[in-house]
Amino acid sequence: MTQPTDGFLRWKALDQWLAVHGDIWRPAPFASPEPAWAARYPEMADFLMALDDEAVARFESNSMALVNELARWLPDLAVRDDLVDLPSLGGEPHPLPETRAVDMPGRKREQAGAFASAIRPLKYPVLDWCCGKGHLARTLAPFARSALEGYEWNPELVADGNALAEHYGDPVRLHTQDVLDKDLIWPVRRHGVALHACGDLHRRLIVGAAQRRWPRVSLSPCCFHLTASTDYRPLSLQAKEWSSNAGLSRQDIRLAVRETVTAPARVRRQTGLNQVWRLGFDGLQRQVRGVNDYLPVPPHPPALNHQGFEAFCRWAAAKKQIELPADLDFSRWLAFGEQRQRQVRRHELLRHLFRRPLEVWMVLDYVLYLEEQGYDVRLGTFCDRKLTPRNLLLDAIVASD
Template sequence: MTLPPAGSLHEPAESFYSRWRALNDWLRQHRSLWQSAPFMEPVPAWTRQYPDLARSVADLSDPDCQALDEHPDRLATLAAQQLPSLAAYADLVALPTLAPAAQDIDRATLPEVRAVDMPGRKRLQSGAFAASVRPLEQPVLDWCCGKGHLSRTLAAAGAPSVLGLEWDASLVQDGNRLAARLGDPVSVREQDVMAGDLELPAQVHGVALHACGDLHRQLLRRAGSAGLPRISLSPCCYHLTDTERYRPLSLTAAGHHQALTLSRNELRLAVQETVTAPARVREQTRLVSQWRLGFDGLQRELRGCDDYLPVPSHPARLVHEGFAAFCRWAAGKKGLALPGDLDFDHWQAVGVERWQQVRRHELVRHLFRRPLELWLVLDYAVFLEEQGYRVRLGEFCDRRLTPRNLLLDGVRVSDTPHSPRSHP
């Protein structure tokens, strides 16, 4: 099979596990910085463990916070002045680009006249993904394909045919309608990919663009056991899993005597980036966060208990009704009685002040988003190697297009799964 020529850097067989192990050890070393949740803990324990680092971030201006959150490499450099071991960040997260030249991406991206019903950002992501996995030599199996936006992009980029699997019947109907209307060699089939009796077609190239959590892990397992000739995926939403504590997928990584196990909340940290969110959405998120923190301070006083009290997702209407309405709604959900003379302005101010603290403490935690994501995907790479695949791992687009820009691309080179490597 011909490998894509662009960015086809293939690391030595041992390097994926070596990189995973180095990340695992570095994350364990700094676990106090990322395991605490500043939203729930007014004074995270690490601020006492590393007081110089805490003072350094406390002195940051709001514009500095925003800039550093968007440029974690600069944040790592700044934090390393107080905690030198954080200087390893850049080397630990460095990856090659798997994207070809811009003109090749443009050719693989559907023109707007053919991208019917396709959001603009999805059109560009699909084009970048398709360009990065060309040439497409086998029929394609598009995992969790939705309306088939990626399916139609891959068909136009040279795939002989594409079969999409999607559980939502309305999306299946829309996908087949669009493919027929545009004359694409694409068909979409209604299918629960988590079903135990699912049988994969033979000799197909399995792909998934931003399939969530257990869905993309199911593709890795099923495609690997079926011996598909090629698997290409960009994972997303790692925290969407039925597992209480996540353990590595590969036997090699799972067998490491100090392998991390992650809670869903810790897995969620890997995808907590908003570089693509509109300014309006960011502003609304800031406002609601301040309200939640204000109510958190209020509920601690009302209950006489200095513990966080989770509040469910709020109705959208509350954003337009103000802080007092939010507090009444949240108190009702948690069975708390609010005093008639409650000073809502005071508690709203408490929320604003807490948000300033949380933002700076979260900044340190956010430094570990990409390392945690790469810890997960390097484990996937080792898993595919164990299944007999030669693997590429890198970025298929700029993170400004999507923070979930990792591409794992495996080509089957052995019919016999590899034995897990020995580990210390």
């Protein structure tokens, strides 16, 4: 290959670092009660399991403190923050005024405002990709030189968005369009923008825009695992040739987006209870079936939340065609689920140190692909992680423009 770019060198360093630690971050604690790393690093496993809930919460919000603790056993963790450090591309946010942000959650309003600030000035006609009600397009409208368009597959959202734009006099027009349609007619010379388009949706924008030589693409990718492919497939020729992380599954790459902004206390309690039930059922089904493998169970009806653990187990067993013994001690398995939840939370502390590196590694592949197609690319953050953990911004401009 030609002289390696800074983007390739960073991608390669992350690629090797992730590969070296694959046995730590690839097994999902929810499905793997006895990960190989726990036997390989028994003192580290004991350290994690000895943490009280207060310490766990502290490390969940301070990854660097955890890195400093675990570097005793994993010295390579010390380079983690350098590998994922990126510049801030944001400036003074320019959100829609609250009086005009109808149907727009406050956090989304702030995210769109920060995104808009990071990609100004706008030179080309803007197309809001997977636009919903066009909130991003309306946020960008005051800074655009011409009318803006948006593509959204849901006709109800399109109708609502167009009504909002008309009501407030915004030069925005949304169109009902499935962007994954193989017969999609691509307009010429657009600035494609996408705030948190998922998986194949943002990949279609990257590849399609590059093939049609759109002058600029600005996006914040999300939900990399939402793809029709059964495994991770790099876009760039360099990643395809040099990657040491072949064969990653959708479940593997889902780790990159498992961080969320803190939910309301009621939601956290219900999520925690559901996790206990599912882990309790997992232990139960392994014993009943005589098979020590995780068995995925679909989302349960909300009504079951009020019926207790036994009702959940009977529902899950019916779904998986498992016959439960008549003398089953459900209280035993509920206690088992509580113990496993404690273990999962502590094992996730370690695994989640690899979330951001995995995310940056995948987005750097997009950078390399666009560079291969003749774009100059900026990669950085457009807002603080407290506003959204999905705060990466990829901004690509055709090199000749």
